[in-house]
Amino acid sequence: MSYDTDLLRGILKAAVEGGASDVHIKVGTPVVFRINRQLVTIEAPVPTVEWMDKILTVMVPPHARKRIDEEREVDFSYYEPGVGRFRTNVFQQRGTFALAMRYVKTQVPSFEDLGLLPILKTIASAPRGIVLVAGTTGSGKSTTLAAMIEHINANFKKHIVTLEDPIEFVFEDNQSVVEQREIGLDTGSFQAGLKHVLRQDPDIIMVGEMRDAISFQAAISAADTGHLVLSTLHTQNAAQSVGRILDFFKPDEREQTRRQLAATLKAVVCQRMVSTVSGGVTPSLEILINTPTVRKMLEENRLEKLGAAIETGREDGMQSFNQALYDLVKSGKISEKEGLSKASNPQALEMMFKGIFLDEGRRILS
Secondary structure: OOHHHHHHHHHHHHHHHHHOOOEEOOOOOOOOOOOEEEEEEEEOOOHHHHHHHHHHHOOOHHHHHHHHHHHOEEEEEEEOOOOOEEEEEEEEEEEEEEEEEEEEOOOOOOHHHHHOOHHHHHHHOOOOEEEEOOOOOOOOHHHHHHHHHHHHHEEEEEEEEEOOOOOOOOOEEEOOOEEEEEEEEOEOOOHHHHHHHEEEEEEEEEEEOOOHHHHHHHHHHHEEEEEEEEEEEOOOOOHHHHHHHOOOOOOOHHHHHHHHHHEEEEEEEEEEEEEEEOOEEEEEEEEEEEHHHHHHHOOOOOOHHHHHHOOOOHOOOOHHHHHHHHHHHHHHOOHHHHHHOOOHHEEEEOOOOOOOOOHHHHOOOO
């Protein structure tokens, strides 16, 4: 092992032992870790162009080299023996390469560790349909999805096939058989993987991210034939997610897609990370479940009323962001100030803190 790889190994080992989620390495500046969402500069030799070039020849797998030459950026998984696996993005800035590396935990966090609600176990246990975990970048979607897969793995005898870009958590077979396919390494693309996945006899298909109409159409077809499909989506709230899905399709395809979604959608879980009073983070969850009322709204294209359906559907396991934040504040996990800063409607949440609950959802639905 050379000095170059020794240094990289030392940096990654320090990151794992220090509890860092991410490692940022670029030429000419100190190495930076992200620990508890804060960026921390560490003591290590400052990376040089020569060092970075040598490291990339070791790190970048054969299937990714052509892309880095042509596109100047690429994603892949990097495994450092004895340290762990890292989701790695190589990109260029100011003419030199840089690395952003996220530590992939082999120990998948439990629902309790993550502060997830028990209703998510019920959603993950669905025999068929589409379940989406939504949110913005960095909101913990992949971790929640992993916890749901691990719950299935621990409790049900299922065949689970995942399509990921790249693999973020490594699952060990428990009750289930889990096969993880990385885009670029094990299959050419999400579309290619989804095209062939039904021939692999899966019960459950996990797609790292829904990115286009082809992916969604394949997911709808799989759900239609009795499979459970879990995936993530970039949206701000659960109600908005259906409209976002339809945006992937051409205008003349949306009517049919919406009706197919009404029949196949199981639930949308949208999350935002909020800071706790103890200095950690916890998810605030908005939950949409495809109840008969919601299904009717989807069929009749009354998407603007989905928010009200969520607000009034607590008996069915649904909740809005405001309701979730109110519960977190009342249980002492987060401060009122943090709740208001993350609320969809801060004014309504402030009134809830004062004991004034506006029954806006029921008024809209009626």
